[in-house]
Amino acid sequence: MIHPHPDAAIVIGILALQGAFIEHQDALQKISLQKKIEVIQVRTAEELAKCAALVIPGGESTTIALLARLSGLLEPLRQFVKTKPVWGTCAGAILLSKNVEGAKKGGQELLGGISITIARNGWGSQVESFEADLDVPLLRDPERPFTGIFIRAPVVLSLDTTPEDPPIKVISRLSPHYLPESLTSSNLTHEPKTFVALQQGLHFLTTFHPELTQDNRFHEYFVRECVLPSLPPPLQ
């Protein structure tokens, strides 16, 4: 393997087919870790090939998948997910899931990557969108809650890991009282439905929109815990 120069910037792509990709680009560019980060917008397989990691933004997962297919990106994205870190936010979280409920008629193209079943629009339509303070014990300044912005957000229905899969780590969960009646059940404390930020191996998933706040601690977490560990030495 040819090791990139230790001072080479880490190229992180933002899938820029549809949705809130500019906000992710702004948030990542504000991160000051020990490595330089170059953020590029990805619309082609050639641009994807330049990336060490990828963020799939919020938007409409069916539209993003359709545009990915039309632009010849769907298969390159599926291959990328097999070896490099990907963070999916909201619609991106749906695309990163192995299974989806509430998909559009005729089914929904997914990339896989995180072994969960997720429900599109789990809280309902736009009018059920909400904000919630999240506990973030693994982020910088853990005593400071993170404002989660949930816009027609998906809900994690189940963790479907097999013995061969990396374990799923819950990074942040929602207080059960935010769950809609339709999703509540007796044993809420360990319900996957309260899990709103998950990590599995190098992949990361948030069902809300960190990029719509001025708080880039989730962006820092993704780079520190998913991107840097995926790089060949001495870049780590």
Ligand SMILES: NC(=O)CC[C@H](N)C(=O)O
């Ligand atoms: N804010 C969002 O990304 C919404 C996701 C959208 N409801 C979907 O199903 O893809």
